[in-house]
């Protein structure tokens with residue numbers, strides 16, 4: 001009896017195992033054998049012209065803007081397309097730092113392009129942030145992780161816009177999808193962008209796929225988690241090293257222009273320790289009229305991350321943590337817009353929120369009220 005029961009049980013287990021295997025095999029058949037085929041066909045269908053196509057991140061480029069232009073240009077080169085990464089304005093200290101540490105060459109500065117130049121854009125979706133001449137250029141592709149701006153997706157032959165933490169994560173997906181090997185130099189370039197834009201996976205904009213790319217690239221390069229934390233900390237230090245800069249330069253160190261419902265606005269992104277915040281805000285507010293004139297803006301904003309001493313276990317690698325965001329404003333309508341988003345001013349020119357907000361999260365809020 002027992003034997004019989006065992007026999008039946010064995011049969012049932014075997015049967016279900018076989019069924020599992022069969023159903024897995026069936027699922028495998030459903031998976032696209034070449035997920036890159038469509039992508040390749042699309043690239044092939046683009047009108048590439050005869051001249052070099054330029055790959056640009058946004059003006060006042062951060063690490064992600066510079067490295068995404070480099071890594072995407074590299075991908076296009078590998079596939080046989082004549083592309084070259086450029087930058088439209090000088091690069092920041094964080095970018096200089098990581099390029100030296102990771103040992104990769106930075107793109108050349110090219111501040112404007114001739115009409116009909118073919119462009120591939122990474123990490124931006126607004127004309128105000130494009131290289132000069134972009135409106136008369138031909139934009140072939142846009143690879144971005146921001147809410148759609150005034151370069152409408154529908155007007156570009158190929159757009160890949162995903163709300164992930166870093167443009168380089170999207171480019172990592174492109175490499176995987178196309179089955180293109182990522183050499184170590186390209187891995188370092190992409191990893192630099194992901195560390196910077198996600199602040200080593202700690203920003204609220206970080207997604208699962210950012211972690212996947214971060215893990216795969218750092219493993220390929222043999223960089224430990226601890227080393228990644230140190231590298232990130234040093235990059236952050238370089239990014240917020242305002243020493244030797246004028247107040248105008250500080251305000252413009254991480255700055256983006258926007259045109260929102262025909263309002264010309266600019267938004268800076270800054271960081272300051274809490275103990276120095278009040279004085280820092282006063283200096284930035286004082287610099288705003290000059291910067292507004294220089295940039296031809298109607299309203300000027302800056303968000304300032306508030307840094308407080310970290311008392312946690314990781315305080316050796318991360319001596320400060322973010323706690324709340326100050327938002328300063330200048331220009332006609334600036335106060336109304338800022339207060340509509342953040343509530344009443346603390347003092348003239350200054351709003352505050354307990355949330356840690358990125359500029360990427362603030363832009364849609366400001367857009368709504370303008």
Ligand SMILES: [Mn+2]
Nearest residue numbers: 064123167197
């Ligand atoms: Mn970015």
